[in-house]
Amino acid sequence: MLNAALLLGLLAIPLWAWIVDEPFTITLVTRAVILAIAGVGLNVALGLGGLVSLGHAAFFGLGGYAMGILAYHAQTYTPLIEVPFLIEGTKSMPVIWLVAIAVSALAALAIGALSLRTTGVYFIMITLAFGQMFYYFAISWPAYGGEDGLSIYVRNGVAGLNMMDPLTFFAICYALLLLVLFIVSRLAASPFGLMLGAARQNPARVEAVGQGPYRLYLTAFVISGAITGLAGALFADLNRFVSPVMLSWQTSGEIMVFVILGGVGRVFGPVAGAALFIALEHWLGGLSDYWHIYLGAILLGVVLFARGGIYGLIAGRGVAHD
Amino acid sequence: MTEPVIDVRGITKAFGGLVASDDITLDLKPGEIHALIGPNGAGKSTLIAQIAGALRPDRGQVWLTGQDVTALDTPARARRGLGRTFQISSLAMDYTVLQNAMIGALGRRGDVMRFLRPVMRDTALREAAETALDQVGLSEFRALRTAELSHGQRRQLELAVALTLNPRAFVMDEPMAGLGAEGSKRLITFLSELRARTPILLVEHDMDAVFALADRISVLVGGRIIATGPVSEIRANEEVRSAYLGQEDVQP
Numbered sequence: 001m002l003n004a005a006l007l008l009g010l011l012a013i014p015l016w017a018w019i020v021d022e023p024f025t026i027t028l029v030t031r032a033v034i035l036a037i038a039g040v041g042l043n044v045a046l047g048l049g050g051l052v053s054l055g056h057a058a059f060f061g062l063g064g065y066a067m068g069i070l071a072y073h074a075q076t077y078t079p080l081i082e083v084p085f086l087i088e089g090t091k092s093m094p095v096i097w098l099v100a101i102a103v104s105a106l107a108a109l110a111i112g113a114l115s116l117r118t119t120g121v122y123f124i125m126i127t128l129a130f131g132q133m134f135y136y137f138a139i140s141w142p143a144y145g146g147e148d149g150l151s152i153y154v155r156n157g158v159a160g161l162n163m164m165d166p167l168t169f170f171a172i173c174y175a176l177l178l179l180v181l182f183i184v185s186r187l188a189a190s191p192f193g194l195m196l197g198a199a200r201q202n203p204a205r206v207e208a209v210g211q212g213p214y215r216l217y218l219t220a221f222v223i224s225g226a227i228t229g230l231a232g233a234l235f236a237d238l239n240r241f242v243s244p245v246m247l248s249w250q251t252s253g254e255i256m257v258f259v260i261l262g263g264v265g266r267v268f269g270p271v272a273g274a275a276l277f278i279a280l281e282h283w284l285g286g287l288s289d290y291w292h293i294y295l296g297a298i299l300l301g302v303v304l305f306a307r308g309g310i311y312g313l314i315a316g317r318g319v320a321h322d
Numbered sequence: 323m324t325e326p327v328i329d330v331r332g333i334t335k336a337f338g339g340l341v342a343s344d345d346i347t348l349d350l351k352p353g354e355i356h357a358l359i360g361p362n363g364a365g366k367s368t369l370i371a372q373i374a375g376a377l378r379p380d381r382g383q384v385w386l387t388g389q390d391v392t393a394l395d396t397p398a399r400a401r402r403g404l405g406r407t408f409q410i411s412s413l414a415m416d417y418t419v420l421q422n423a424m425i426g427a428l429g430r431r432g433d434v435m436r437f438l439r440p441v442m443r444d445t446a447l448r449e450a451a452e453t454a455l456d457q458v459g460l461s462e463f464r465a466l467r468t469a470e471l472s473h474g475q476r477r478q479l480e481l482a483v484a485l486t487l488n489p490r491a492f493v494m495d496e497p498m499a500g501l502g503a504e505g506s507k508r509l510i511t512f513l514s515e516l517r518a519r520t521p522i523l524l525v526e527h528d529m530d531a532v533f534a535l536a537d538r539i540s541v542l543v544g545g546r547i548i549a550t551g552p553v554s555e556i557r558a559n560e561e562v563r564s565a566y567l568g569q570e571d572v573q574p
Contacts, residue, residue, distance in 0.1 A: 183438075191441040195434045198425045201414040205422075208374075208412065209429025209487060210400035216434070 002315050003268045007178070010275065014170050026166040027238070032278040033173045034234045037180050039258035039270025041227030046256065047265035048188060049220035050200030054252050055111065055127030058134040059225040061247030062107055063100035063232025065138065068150040068242035070096050075153060093158040093172070096233050104229025105222050107134075112221035116214055131249055138244040149243025156237055163237075173234055177271070180227055185267045187223070196220050228255070257295075261302055263309025272311050325388055326351050327491040327521050328404075333372055333382030342368040343379065344545040350491055350523045355513065357524045357532045360542035361565075366525050367409065369542065370495055373523070374406050375399040387490050400429070405489030405520070409496050411476040413468050413483070420464040422479055423451035426486030454485040459508065473500035481509075491521055498528040510534050533557075541565070 010029060017025035038060055045051040073080045073089025080087040090096065115126040139147045155163040163169050187193050199206045199213040206213050236242040245251065254277070262273025280298070284291035306313045326349035335343040342365040350356045360366050371377040373384055375396035383392045391399050400406070413422050424441065427450040428434060441447065455461050458478040463471065471479065477497055484492060497513075498506050510531055513522060517537075526532050532539065539556040541549045543565045549556060556562055 186438045186440070189440045189442065190438055191428050191434055191436045191444070191447075193437075194421065194424060194441045195428060197417065198414045198422075201416055202412055204376075204396075204408070204412050205414060205425065205483075206429070207396040208400055208406050208408070209426050209483065210397050210432070211429050211434055212395075212397050219435070 002311070006268060006271055006275070010177075010271070011174065014167060018167050023166045026170050028278060028282060030166065030170040030173050030238055031235075032275045033170070033177050034231050034238055035255070035258060035278065036271040036274035037173075037177050037234065038228050038231035038255050039262065039274050040177075040180055040184055040267070041224050041229075041231060042255045043224075043259050043265070043267070043270050044184060044187070044227065045221050045224035046259055047269070048193060048200065049196050049217055049224075051116075051217060051221060051224075052124050052256075053115075053127040053221070053224075054124050054249060054256070055115075055129075055131030056225070056228050056255050057247050057249060057251035058111065058131045059104035059108060059228040060232035060235070060251055060255065061134060061138065061242075061244070062104045063229035063234075064236035064242040064246040065144065065150075066100040066103050066229070067096045067156065067233040067236040068152060069144055070099060071152045071156055072144065072150055091154070091156045093156045093163070093237070096156055096237075097230055100229045100233035101226045104232070105226040107229075108222045108225025109218070112218045112225070116217050116221065128249055128252070131247065131252055135244055135247040135249070138247050145243070147244060149241055149245075152236075152240045152242075155240055169238070173238075176230065176234065180230070181267060181271070184227070188267055192216070192219070257299060259309075261299065261309055263311030264307075266309070266311045266315075269309050269311040273309065276310065324352050326385070327387055328373060328493075328523060329385035330369075330373060331383045331385065333369075333379035333384065335368055335372060335377060335379050341545050343372065345382070346542075346545075346547055348540055348547060348550070350521050352521055353518055354537040355517045355522045355524055355535050357526060357536035357539045358542060359526065359529075359532060359539060364542045365545040366542055367495070368545075370406075370493060370525060373493055374404065400487065400489075401432070403490030405484040405487045405492045407477075407480040407484050407492070407494045407497055409499075409525075411473075411480055413476060413479060415467075415469040417468055418464065419455065419460055419466050419468055419471065419479055420448075420451055422468055423454050423464075423482050423486055424448070426454070426483035427451045430487045450486050451482075454482040455479075457485055457512070458482045474502060474505050477501060478505075478509075489520060491523065492516075493523045493525075495525045496527060497524070498526055498531050506531060 010033060014026040014029045042056050045053050070089045071091055074091045080089055111130045115123055118126055144150050157163055158172060161168050195206060195211055196216045199216045203213040232246060258270045258273035258277055261276055263269030280295055284294050302309055328350040330346055330348040333343050333346050346369060358366055372379050375394060383390055386399060386402050386404060391402060424447055427447045455464055458481050460475065460478050460482060477500055481497055498509060501509060513535055533553055536553055538550060538552055540547050541556065541562050548565060549559050549562050
C-alpha cells in the first residue's frame with residue numbers, strides 16, 4: 001500500500017508539473033528518483049547485509065565518470081583507447097549503463113574483497129579510505145577535467161528519444177527505479193536474501209549451518225555497488241556534468257542518510273528517504289542556507305525515536321510470512 | 323569395534339600459561355549419548371570450540387566420520403555432518419521461528435546463491451523446517467519473531483535448526499538450560515530416541531538429565547579428562563566424586 005502510494009506520488013508530481021509547465025519540478029523529482037536508486041543500492045549492503053559502507057561514493061562516482069568519459073570521447077570524436085584495440089566513446093545510454101554497472105561491480109569486488117576481512121568500525125574506515133582514494137585520484141588526473149570536472153553538452157540518448165525533454169528523461173529514470181526495486185525485493189525474499197540476513201544478525205549461526213558469511217557479504221557488496229554505479233551514471237546524465245564531488249565522502253554520507261531516513265533494511269525505505277531529502281533540500285534550502293541543521297535534527301529524531309525510519313513509522317513491522 | 327563418528331585425538335590448547343585442553347582424547351560412537359561434564363572453567367567450551375572448528379588446537383587432531391578435519395573451518399565441518407547447538411542461543415533474532423529453521427534447511431541443501439526465487443515458497447525447504455519445529459514442539463510459534471521467544475523456547479529452536487541439518491553427529495552445549503521441569507522431561511525423551519539415528523556429544527550441567535541419558539560420561543577437570551566410562555562407573559569413581567560430584571553447587 002505504502003509502496004504503491006510512494007511510487008504513485010513520485011509519478012504524479014512530474015505529470016502535474018508537466019501539465020502546468022514547470023520543468024524544474026520534473027528535474028527535482030528526477031533527482032530524487034536517481035538518488036533513490038543509489039539509496040536502494042546502498043541498502044543492499046547496509047540494510048540487508050549490515051555492512052556499513054562509507055565508501056559508496058566510489059561506485060556512484062565511477063558510474064558518473066563512466067558516463068562522463070564515454071560521452072566526452074564521443075563528443076570530441078577522439079577514441080578512448082587505440083591500443084590494443086580501438087574503443088570509441090558513446091552517447092548511447094544503455095551502453096553507458098552497462099559499462100557503469102560493470103565498472104562499479106568490479107570496483108566493489110576489489111574493495112569488498114579487502115574490506116570485508118574487517119568488521120565494525122574498521123570496515124567503515126577502510127571503505128571510507130577506498131572512497132577517498134578514488135576522490136583524490138579524480139582530482140589529480142587532468143585528462144578528464146581534474147578538480148573542475150567534465151561537462152557533457154547534450155544528454156545521452158536511448159532509442160532515438162529526446163532526452164533533453166525532462167519528462168522523457170524522468171520516465172527512463174523512473175522505469176529503472178521500478179526495475180531496481182523489483183530486483184532488490186526479489187533478492188530480499190530469495191534464499192540468498194534469507195542467508196544474508198542471517199549473516200547480518202548472527203554470523204556464527206550461518207557458519208554452524210555450513211555456509212561462509214564472507215561470500216554472502218561480498219556478493220551483496222558487489223550487487224550494491226553495481227546498483228549505486230547505475231545511479232551515478234544517471235545522475236551525471238541529469239546534470240550533464242561529472243566532477244570529483246560525486247566521489248567525495250559527503251556523497252557517501254548523503255546516500256546513507258537516504259537509507260537511514262527512509263528505513264534501514266526496507267526495500268522501499270531509501271525511496272522515501274531520498275524523496276524526503278530532496279523535498280527538505282528544496283523547501284528548507286529556500287528558507288536558509290543552513291538547512292542542514294534542520295536535516296540533522298530530523299535525522300537525530302529518526303535515529304533516536306524511529307529506528308525503522310519514516311517507513312517503519314508509517315508501515316510498522318512487516319510480516320515475513322503467514 | 324564400530325568406527326567413532328567424532329574422534330578427538332590428543333588435542334592440546336593453551337592460552338598463554340593456561341592449558342585449557344591438556345592432551346584430550348575422546349570419541350563419540352554411533353548410537354550413543356556421550357556426556358561431557360565438568361565444573362565451570364574446566365575447559366568444556368574450549369573443547370567444544372575445537373571440535374566445532376571455531377578454535378584450532380595447538381596439538382592433536384579432530385576426526386569426523388573417518389576424516390581428519392583439524393584443518394577445516396566451521397562451515398566445512400558443518401557440511402561434513404557436524405550439527406551444533408550453542409550454549410548461548412545463537413539465532414537470527416529478527417527472523418521468525420520458521421525462518422530460523424529455514425536457515426538450517428537451506429544451509430544443508432547448500433544452494434544459497436539463488437537470487438530471485440522466493441525462499442518462503444520453497445515447499446521442500448519449508449517442509450524440512452516445519453518437520454524440525456514439530457519435533458521440538460515449536461510449530462504453533464512458527465510465525466513469531468524469535469526475539470519474542472522465551473529462553474527455553476530459544477533452546478528448542480536451537481535444536482530445531484540443528485535437526486534440519488540432518489547431521490551425522492550432534493554436539494549440544496547445555497540444551498537443558500532454562501527449559502523447566504516439564505520441558506526437560508520432554509527433551510530427555512526426545513534425545514533418548516534421537517541417539518539411535520544420530521549420536522550426541524552432550525555437554526550438560528543438569529545431572530539428572532546426564533544420568534538419565536548418557537551411555538558414557540567423560541569428566542573434564544582443569545583441562546584434563548580424569549575419567550571416562552558408563553554412568554555407574556563414573557558415579558562410583560572416587561576421584562570424580564571429590565573433584566566434581568561432591569561439590570556443593572551440584573545436585574547429585
